[in-house]
Amino acid sequence: MTYVEIIVPIFLAFREGIEAILVIIIMLLYLRKTNQKLYYRHVYIGSILGILFSIVFAFIFNSILGGFTGVMEELFEGFTFIISGFFIITLILWMSKEGPKLRDNIEQKIKKSIQKEKSFSIMILTFIIIVREGVELVLMLTGATSVGTLQSIDVILGSLLGIGIALGTGLILFYGIKTINLSLFFQITNIILVLFATGLIVYGFHELIESDFINPLIEEVWNLKAILPENFPDGNPLTPEWLEVIGSLLKALFGYNANPSLLEILIYPILIIIISSISLKLWKRSSENLNEKSIYQSSGMVRLETK
Numbered sequence: 001m002t003y004v005e006i007i008v009p010i011f012l013a014f015r016e017g018i019e020a021i022l023v024i025i026i027m028l029l030y031l032r033k034t035n036q037k038l039y040y041r042h043v044y045i046g047s048i049l050g051i052l053f054s055i056v057f058a059f060i061f062n063s064i065l066g067g068f069t070g071v072m073e074e075l076f077e078g079f080t081f082i083i084s085g086f087f088i089i090t091l092i093l094w095m096s097k098e099g100p101k102l103r104d105n106i107e108q109k110i111k112k113s114i115q116k117e118k119s120f121s122i123m124i125l126t127f128i129i130i131v132r133e134g135v136e137l138v139l140m141l142t143g144a145t146s147v148g149t150l151q152s153i154d155v156i157l158g159s160l161l162g163i164g165i166a167l168g169t170g171l172i173l174f175y176g177i178k179t180i181n182l183s184l185f186f187q188i189t190n191i192i193l194v195l196f197a198t199g200l201i202v203y204g205f206h207e208l209i210e211s212d213f214i215n216p217l218i219e220e221v222w223n224l225k226a227i228l229p230e231n232f233p234d235g236n237p238l239t240p241e242w243l244e245v246i247g248s249l250l251k252a253l254f255g256y257n258a259n260p261s262l263l264e265i266l267i268y269p270i271l272i273i274i275i276s277s278i279s280l281k282l283w284k285r286s287s288e289n290l291n292e293k294s295i296y297q298s299s300g301m302v303r304l305e306t307k
Contacts, residue, residue: 006154006158008144009141012140013159013162013166014162015162017137017163017165018169018185020132022185023106023129025170026102028040028174030106030107030111039110042122042123049123050131053134054137078204078205078208081201082201083204084200086197087135087136088136088196089197091136096279096280096282096286099283100286101289102186106125140196143196143255190283194275194276195272199255203255205263217262220259222259226238228246230248231247
C-alpha cells in the first residue's frame with residue numbers, strides 16, 4: 001500500500017458516511033425541535049441495524065467475488081461492476097429527484113409516524129437510509145479495490161478513517177448549527193458519483209474485453225502510460241512521481257485507463273451525457289416544484305399545521 005492509495009477508501013467512506021450522517025442529523029434535529037427526544041432511540045437502533053446489515057452484505061459480496069479465478073473471475077467481475085455501476089446510477093437519479101426536497105420529506109415522514117403512533121417506522125426509515133449508503137459504499141470500494149492495488153486491510157482501515165471523519169463532522173454540525181442546507185452538497189457529490197459509476201461500468205466492459213467475451217472494436221486506440229501512467233509507483237524512472245499519483249487516483253476513482261479500447265472510449269462520454277442530462281432534468285423539476293410550494297405557503301395559499 002502507498003499513502004496515495006489509501007486516500008481512495010478514505011474519500012469514498014467519508015462521502016457515503018457524511019451523506020448518511022447528514023440525513024440522520026435532519027431526523028434528530030427535527031425530533032429535538034419538536035421536543036420528541038424520546039424517539040432518538042429508534043433512530044439509533046435503526047442506524048445500528050443498518051450498519052450491521054451493511055457489514056454482512058460486504059462480507060457476503062466479497063466472498064462471492066473472491067470465489068472465481070481466471071476467465072470466470074474476469075467475467076464475474078465484468079458483469080458485477082457493470083451491474084454495480086447501474087445500481088449506483090439509480091441512486092444518483094433517486095437523489096436528483098429527492099435531493100431538493102429531502103429534508104421536507106424526511107420531516108413529514110417522521111411527523112406522520114409520531115402522529116399515527118408508529119414509531120417503528122422511524123427505525124425502518126433510519127435502517128433504509130444507512131443500508132442504502134452502506135451497500136453503495138461496498139460496491140464503490142469493491143470497484144476501487146479491483147481497479148487499483150489496494151489490499152483488504154487497507155480498504156478497512158481507510159474506510160474506518162473516512163467514516164470516523166464523517167462522524168466527527170456530523171457531531172460538530174449537530175451541536176453547532178440549527179439548520180442544514182444539503183442542496184449544494186448533493187449537487188457536488190452527484191457529479192462525482194456520475195464519474196465514478198461511469199468509470200465502474202467502463203471498467204466492467206474492460207474486464208469483459210480481457211476475457212474475450214465482447215469485441216473491443218479496436219484493442220488499443222492510444223497509449224499514455226509514458227505520460228500519465230495508471231499505477232503508483234509505475235516503475236518508469238522517467239515518469240514524474242506527481243503524474244503517477246494523479247494517474248493512480250484517477251484509475252481508482254474514475255476507472256482511468258491509459259490504453260483504452262475503442263469500445264471503452266465510446267461508452268464513457270455517452271454514459272456521462274445520458275446520466276447527467278437525466279439527473280439535471282430531475283433535479284430542476286424537483287427544485288421547481290419545491291419553489292412553487294414555498295411560494296404558495298409564503299403567500300398564505302397553503303395553511304400549515306402548527307400544532
